[in-house]
Amino acid sequence: MKTFKTLAVIAAACLGSAAAWGAGGLPVGTVITAQVNGASTTLLGLDHLFEDEAGSNVTALAAADLEFLTGDANVGIDFFTDGRVQIWNNSGAASLGGNYSFTFSFAGLGQPLASFVPLDLSEVNGGNVSLLLVDDHTVSLTLTNLNFSDAYGSFTTQLNVTAVPEPASLVLMGAGLGLLALRRTKRVAA
DSSP: OHHHHHHHHHHHHHHHHHHHHEEEETTTOEEEEEEEOOOOGEEEEEGGOOOTTTTTTTEOOTTTTEEETTTSOOOSEOOOSSSEEEEEESSSSSSEEEEEEEEEEEOSSSSSSSEEEEEEEEEEEEEEEEEEEETTTTEEEEEEEEEETTTTEEEEEEEEEEEEEEEHHHHHHHHHHHHHHHHHHHHHOO
16 A cells, blocks of 8 residues: 555655746757759749848747748748747738758757647648648748738647756655655665
8 A cells, every 4th residue: 555655645746846937948049051953043932032042041039020931932931939820921912832841950959849739720721731840949831832811821730849847846756756765665664
């Protein structure tokens, strides 16, 4: 019976500390290197003021700004610190014809990427959106012949970073386990 109670208390402590573990987002300043259709000069970054110049496919995440624009200005990509990625149809028409294949690599993440999933595709009325987690710091996004509900429609995806325990949670869990061990030792001695 004692073993069962001890295991129950340990499980409760673990569950309590797990609640404090949160999926991290993308910190401001994360360096993003992007490619589109295999040619990096056709993707223009905020750090280069969307100019077509060497290195314009590399930019740092800015909390309130669009990070990338394609060279034809038809697609805008905005990364948010909570992991959301918003893709904008900037073509001026409800139809975004053709194929845009993007790859984004992230430098400076504290933990690896865990997933890349659709969040809100309600404004996409046709075509294909393909999302792929390539490795622990790279994702791929492919847009094929998209139709939006309006000329400047958008959709949202979600990047999830592996959950990281908060240091205080680990200390609290360790203290709880230490007290359990101390209590058990006192009972055995008595």
